[in-house]
Amino acid sequence: MSLFNIFNISGSAMSAQSVRLNTTASNLANANSVSSSIDETYRARSPIFAAALSDASGKYHGTELTNQTQAGQSAGVKVLGVVESDKPLQIEYAPNHPMADKNGYIYRSNVNTMEEMANMISASRSYQTNVQVADTAKTMTQRLLRLGQG
16 A cells, blocks of 8 residues: 555545534534424434545545455545434424424424534544544655655
8 A cells, every 4th residue: 555545545534524523513403403294304314434445546436345455455435425314203292382283293303412422522533533644644755755865
């Protein structure tokens, strides 16, 4: 694996964690949303990640990590998509609420704020770690170039 591939791997990981942070922010922003219909109620979302292989030309393909990684290929992170949670919504009887349906029920989001805060901390730390990886690779590359000058 080339030292320069480290930048691609670290960059794809930072991009993936950025998607994770944005998804978490969206979930937290809608955690207390209320609706008068099950279909319109905000549902928690989560990104789906997979390992992505790139060949020597740098083109990404597939989602399975195999033994070919050691044969000149590098791995990165690919965001496959963002999916909605299938956890049940919170249904509350509140006949005086302005958003209540004809039966007096309101529907609250299924976002768990504690889980989202833990996700945010984890994504932030993963992002920071990958920044440090890229910085260390940059320092190593600079030292390697200085060795060639002497």
